[in-house]
Amino acid sequence: MRNILIIFSLLLSTIAYSQETATQLSLQEAINYALENNRTVKNAALDIDAAIKQKWETTATGLPQLSAAVDYQNALKRNVFVFGDQIIQVGSRHTLTGTATLSQLLFDGSYLVGLQSAKVYLEISKNAKTKTDLEVRKAVINAYGNVLLAEESISILNRNITVLDKNLNEVTKIFENGLEEEESVEQLKITLSSVKSRLNNTTRLRDLAYQMLNLTIGKPINDKTVLTEDLDALTLQNIKLEVLDTDNNVENNIDYKIAENDKTAKELLVKLEKSKALPSLSAFINGSYTGNRESFNFTNTQEKWFGSSIFGVSLNVPIFSSGMRSAATQRAAINLEKAEINLTETEEMLNLQVNAAKSDYQFAIEDYQNKKDNLTLAERIEQKNQTKFFEGIGSSFDLRQAQTQLYTAQQELLQTMLDVITKKAELDTLLNTTN
Numbered sequence: 001m002r003n004i005l006i007i008f009s010l011l012l013s014t015i016a017y018s019q020e021t022a023t024q025l026s027l028q029e030a031i032n033y034a035l036e037n038n039r040t041v042k043n044a045a046l047d048i049d050a051a052i053k054q055k056w057e058t059t060a061t062g063l064p065q066l067s068a069a070v071d072y073q074n075a076l077k078r079n080v081f082v083f084g085d086q087i088i089q090v091g092s093r094h095t096l097t098g099t100a101t102l103s104q105l106l107f108d109g110s111y112l113v114g115l116q117s118a119k120v121y122l123e124i125s126k127n128a129k130t131k132t133d134l135e136v137r138k139a140v141i142n143a144y145g146n147v148l149l150a151e152e153s154i155s156i157l158n159r160n161i162t163v164l165d166k167n168l169n170e171v172t173k174i175f176e177n178g179l180e181e182e183e184s185v186e187q188l189k190i191t192l193s194s195v196k197s198r199l200n201n202t203t204r205l206r207d208l209a210y211q212m213l214n215l216t217i218g219k220p221i222n223d224k225t226v227l228t229e230d231l232d233a234l235t236l237q238n239i240k241l242e243v244l245d246t247d248n249n250v251e252n253n254i255d256y257k258i259a260e261n262d263k264t265a266k267e268l269l270v271k272l273e274k275s276k277a278l279p280s281l282s283a284f285i286n287g288s289y290t291g292n293r294e295s296f297n298f299t300n301t302q303e304k305w306f307g308s309s310i311f312g313v314s315l316n317v318p319i320f321s322s323g324m325r326s327a328a329t330q331r332a333a334i335n336l337e338k339a340e341i342n343l344t345e346t347e348e349m350l351n352l353q354v355n356a357a358k359s360d361y362q363f364a365i366e367d368y369q370n371k372k373d374n375l376t377l378a379e380r381i382e383q384k385n386q387t388k389f390f391e392g393i394g395s396s397f398d399l400r401q402a403q404t405q406l407y408t409a410q411q412e413l414l415q416t417m418l419d420v421i422t423k424k425a426e427l428d429t430l431l432n433t434t435n
Contacts, residue, residue, distance in 0.1 A: 022224035027144050027234060030217050030227075034140045037218030041136055044129040051125035055118040062105045062115075071097045092292035101286035106313075108282075109275025117268045124261045131254040134429045136216070141425040143213040145418045148231040150206035156410050157199040164192040164403075170390070184389075184396035191400050195407065235417040238424040239365055243431075244358050250350040252432045259339075259346040266336040273329040279317040286310050350430065357427040364419040371413040378402075378409035 025033065035041055073095040081088045105111060168188045175185050211221040219225065250256050287309040291298050318325070385402035388394025428434060 022226045023219070024226045024228050025217075026228045027141065030144055030213070031137050031140050033219075034136050034217040035133055038136050038216065039218060040132055041129075041218075044125075044132040048122070048125045048129055051118075051122040055122050058114045058118040062108070062111045065103045066100070067103075068098070068100045071095075071099070092294060094293040094296050094298075095290065096293075096298050097288055097290040099286055099288035101284055103282060103284040106281040106283055108280040109278040110272060110280075113268055113272040113275050117265070117272070120261060120264050120268060124258070124265070127254055127257050127261060130432075131258065134254060134432065137434065138425045138429045139216050140213075142422050143209070143216045144227065144229070145231070145234070145421045147206065147209045147213050147227055148229065148234065149414055149418045150202055150209045151227075152231045152414055153202045153411065154199065154206060156414075157195055157202060160195050160403075160407060160410075161192065161199065164188060164195060167386070168192060171396075181396075187396040187400045191403055231414065231417050235368065235420050238421050239368075240424070241362075241365070243424075243427060244362055246431070248351055248354045249431065250347055250354065253350050253354075253430060254432055256343075256346055256350055259343045263336070263339040263343050266332070266339040270329065270332040270336055273325065273332045276325050276328075277318055279315060281313070281315050283313045284311070354427070354430050357423070357430050361420075361423040361427050364416065364423040368413075368416040368420050371409065371416045375406075375409040375413045378406040382406040 075091055075093050078089045078091050081090055171184050171188055175182060210225060214221045214223055214225060287307065289305045289307045291303065291305045293303060297303065382402040385394055385399045389396065389399040
């Protein structure tokens with residue numbers, strides 16, 4: 001019993017350890033993980049598999065088809081012929097017929113268009129998968145950046161709280177010695193309380209950010225994940241001004257390719273409606289054996305079976321449809337015209353979106369540089385006001401104002417760092433690049 005308890009304890013420890021082991025991920029590793037495990041990506045991959053099967057399904061309709069049938073009949077009451085006074089029963093009581101039929105489509109315009117449509121459908125599924133991959137990549141970058149933002153915010157807030165605690169202790173001692181007003185202590189308490197409240201909220205948001213990241217990459221939301229990147233380094237990696245000078249090349253955009261797929265599909269629908277006016281030709285050959293018995297003894301080898309075989313060709317020629325085929329063709333042509341208009345509209349919209357994304361990305365970089373300078377100034381101002389305050393030549397109000405300005409500058413810089421990362425991801429998605 002003692003050994004069993006020891007083994008059981010070891011197993012529990014192993015399980016607990018495995019559950020506590022955190023997954024360490026760089027941004028690229030998180031993207032790669034998501035492209036394999038994200039549920040939307042998995043569904044898009046399954047759509048491609050389904051399109052491949054549908055392509056073969058369409059192809060197989062034009063290949064030889066073999067079928068077999070077995071028919072059994074029991075004449076509960078047989079037909080009779082009357083010849084004068086004679087009544088003659090016709091047929092056998094038990095009849096069993098086995099038939100095999102081989103058919104082959106020789107020509108059908110709809111079939112040829114169907115083959116082309118199956119290829120286009122497969123291409124549409126592949127483009128949809130590419131779009132899904134790009135959107136998931138962007139979502140991972142955003143989620144990863146939000147976690148880094150929360151972590152960095154918590155680190156800065158903790159440092160601010162440490163400084164404020166120290167200041168509050170010093171001011172409290174000075175006040176107790178009668179050398180400072182109570183308002184100064186109260187001002188610092190208000191500032192400290194505000195920063196602590198922000199820290200608590202940011203901590204909660206960090207937990208949600210980790211859960212969102214796990215959900216995006218396809219992990220259980222409560223799994224432990226450790227990010228190996230830091231916000232500052234990732235920001236610098238995403239500052240690539242040369243991207244702003246690249247051509248738009250909206251033809252590479254996945255939405256443009258999807259609009260092209262739609263236009264091609266509409267062209268094929270026009271062909272399909274036109275093909276319905278063409279004749280179709282098919283051939284078949286079948287063979288059958290029939291056994292007639294007075295009793296159910298079809299396994300008796302002494303009884304005879306009678307064989308027959310038929311070869312045939314079927315030609316179907318559409319002649320007149322009261323304008324139905326013409327109307328269907330015209331309707332398909334109208335839809336094709338709409339698809340062409342949508343393609344042109346998509347191209348123009350994408351050019352506008354790329355230009356806007358480049359502008360947003362450039363502003364994010366400029367704003368990042370500006371907020372870095374502002375933070376340096378805010379730190380300098382706060383330090384000066386802190387020195388003045390403790391030297392007795394500055395007020396607590398001025399110090400609190402400088403501290404508030406510093407904390408705002410800190411958060412603004414962090415936000416611009418995240419903006420650089422996310423705006424670059426948005427531009428990459430529009431340009432269908434992953435640089």
